Amino acid sequence: MSTFGAVVTAIGAVFLFLGSLGVFRFPDVYNRLQAGTKCTTLGAFLTVIGVGIMEPEWFPKALLIALFILLTNPVSSHALGRAGKKSGVPMWRGSVVDRSADFKAFLLAIMLVAAICVTIFKDLMNAVIASALVSLVASIVFYFLQAPDVAMAEASIGAGLTTGIFIFAIRRTVRQEDEESS
Amino acid sequence: MRRALSLIVLLVLAVGLASALRGPSVGAEARRASLIDDDEVNFGRRYNSRAVEETGASNVVASVLVTYRGLDTLGEVTVLFVAATGLAALLHTGRRRRSEREATPASLIVFTGCRFLFPLILLFGAYIFAHGHLTPGGGFQGGAIIASGFLLIYLGCRGRQPESKRLSAVESLAGLAFVLIGLIGLAVGGSFLLNFLPEGSPYALLSAGIIPVVYVFIGFKVGSELGGIVGDLSGAR
Amino acid sequence: MSFLAGYVQYIGSFGLVLIGLYIVLVKTNLIKVILGINLIDTGVNLFLVSVGYIRMGTAPIFSQAEAAGREMVDPVPQALVLTAIVIGVSVVALALSVAIRLYEHYGTLNLCKIRELKW
Numbered sequence: 001m002s003t004f005g006a007v008v009t010a011i012g013a014v015f016l017f018l019g020s021l022g023v024f025r026f027p028d029v030y031n032r033l034q035a036g037t038k039c040t041t042l043g044a045f046l047t048v049i050g051v052g053i054m055e056p057e058w059f060p061k062a063l064l065i066a067l068f069i070l071l072t073n074p075v076s077s078h079a080l081g082r083a084g085k086k087s088g089v090p091m092w093r094g095s096v097v098d099r100s101a102d103f104k105a106f107l108l109a110i111m112l113v114a115a116i117c118v119t120i121f122k123d124l125m126n127a128v129i130a131s132a133l134v135s136l137v138a139s140i141v142f143y144f145l146q147a148p149d150v151a152m153a154e155a156s157i158g159a160g161l162t163t164g165i166f167i168f169a170i171r172r173t174v175r176q177e178d179e180e181s182s
Numbered sequence: 183m184r185r186a187l188s189l190i191v192l193l194v195l196a197v198g199l200a201s202a203l204r205g206p207s208v209g210a211e212a213r214r215a216s217l218i219d220d221d222e223v224n225f226g227r228r229y230n231s232r233a234v235e236e237t238g239a240s241n242v243v244a245s246v247l248v249t250y251r252g253l254d255t256l257g258e259v260t261v262l263f264v265a266a267t268g269l270a271a272l273l274h275t276g277r278r279r280r281s282e283r284e285a286t287p288a289s290l291i292v293f294t295g296c297r298f299l300f301p302l303i304l305l306f307g308a309y310i311f312a313h314g315h316l317t318p319g320g321g322f323q324g325g326a327i328i329a330s331g332f333l334l335i336y337l338g339c340r341g342r343q344p345e346s347k348r349l350s351a352v353e354s355l356a357g358l359a360f361v362l363i364g365l366i367g368l369a370v371g372g373s374f375l376l377n378f379l380p381e382g383s384p385y386a387l388l389s390a391g392i393i394p395v396v397y398v399f400i401g402f403k404v405g406s407e408l409g410g411i412v413g414d415l416s417g418a419r
Numbered sequence: 420m421s422f423l424a425g426y427v428q429y430i431g432s433f434g435l436v437l438i439g440l441y442i443v444l445v446k447t448n449l450i451k452v453i454l455g456i457n458l459i460d461t462g463v464n465l466f467l468v469s470v471g472y473i474r475m476g477t478a479p480i481f482s483q484a485e486a487a488g489r490e491m492v493d494p495v496p497q498a499l500v501l502t503a504i505v506i507g508v509s510v511v512a513l514a515l516s517v518a519i520r521l522y523e524h525y526g527t528l529n530l531c532k533i534r535e536l537k538w
Binding site: 148149151152153156157160161164165168169172 | 318319323330333337411412415416417
Binding site for chain 3: 115
């Protein structure tokens with residue numbers, strides 16, 4: 001049992017070391033608070049529990065101490081962070097919260113898949129519908145790039161009128177792509 | 183053989199393009215750090231900061247299109263006109279072979295629905311180009327919506343088509359009016375497409391000088407032109 | 420994915436241009452080739468608008484509600500792209516009318532069979 005407790009204490013010490021390394025190296029207050037809270041809470045928790053495992057009659061007291069640390073450390077870090085934000089401590093200039101990047105990546109993936117569908121569909125009507133989908137997704141991406149005029153123009157012209165003139169042209173010529181495409 | 187060659191070319195292009203993208207190295211994001219450079223004019227920032235008091239339009243893109251870069255818009259209207267003329271010339275010469283599969287006339291429900299929707303679409307397009315200097319929109323977007331109204335007519339109401347001569351007349355007159363406004367600006371102030379009407383107060387409908395007037399004419403021109411293109415391609419004219 | 424936040428749209432626009440270029444180089448049906456030209460147009464327009472984009476910027480329109488809060492994105496590429504979209508559709512329309520006349524003359528739209536256009 002005592003080796004298991006020693007291992008747990010050692011892991012807790014490693015986390016405490018990583019937390020202090022983070023507090024030393026991170027560039028601004030808010031990042032340092034992250035390191036200071038998460039790593040040190042977990043490190044202290046594991047250290048105390050490890051000691052409790054090594055000496056079993058101390059275990060209830062150790063558990064109480066660990067729970068107390070778990071309750072108070074995050075709350076105090078939250079208060080510190082909030083105080084820093086309210087008193088105007090500036091963020092590191094590299095930290096940008098751009099949550100739309102994931103959604104933009106998703107839209108662009110749809111656009112590229114639709115563009116690949118344009119090349120592989122043999123029926124030209126299907127290829128034209130896929131091209132209309134490309135234009136539609138492109139107009140949504142234009143909106144996310146803060147260009148509403150361009151989004152309107154691309155949606156009406158690219159997705160509407162271009163599809164219409166392609167369908168008229170297909171109606172007057174061929175419908176299927178030939179099988180022999182070298 | 184051709185496919186392999188093309189894939190190699192595309193691979194080389196892709197590698198070249200990817201190596202150019204080490205972080206934002208082009209465009210407005212890269213230049214954001216250097217705020218005011220005295221030796222380098224940043225047109226975007228200049229137009230953003232001075233558009234409202236110089237032209238009176240709230241939509242900066244509208245003032246860029248009509249006032250600051252008005253000659254480019256005139257060139258674009260010319261390109262559109264040349265394309266429409268070339269298309270009409272290509273599709274109307276040759277054998278006058280009416281298509282064998284004479285289309286069955288549309289059913290009454292489709293016909294009535296399209297006929298009901300068409301003026302509403304025209305009204306919506308007119309709203310967009312009339313408010314082009316205040317909200318997102320403008321002459322080209324409004325014209326495209328009007329042209330999609332014409333597309334609806336060519337698809338849904340096969341018996342009755344718009345008169346082709348009237349569309350061409352509207353298109354030519356609108357283009358002529360745009361050039362005339364530029365010439366009036368030349369006569370009044372000394373430079374082509376000068377903003378000679380009063381600026382008015384911002385956010386009002388009648389403001390921003392010649393921008394709403396030019397947008398109205400561009401809306402008419404682009405709408406009738408793209409409608410004519412659609413009609414030519416559908417074979418109805 | 421947020422490490423790509425600056426330039427995920429560049430990847431999309433270059434991807435569109437490359438796919439369109441592949442269609443133009445490899446496919447033999449003329450209408451497919453014109454679809455590829457349309458894709459290249461869309462990709463280039465997306466690239467031009469992305470050049471003017473500033474992270475956390477806002478659209479270049481003054482409205483009554485907000486004062487000059489955040490920085491506005493560049494309006495010049497947007498005006499340029501508006502023009503380019505309309506020119507793109509007129510080029511595609513003209514190309515399709517040429518395709519229709521070719522079909523009426525040769526009876527096929529396969530580029531290998533149309534004798535003057537031998538790749």
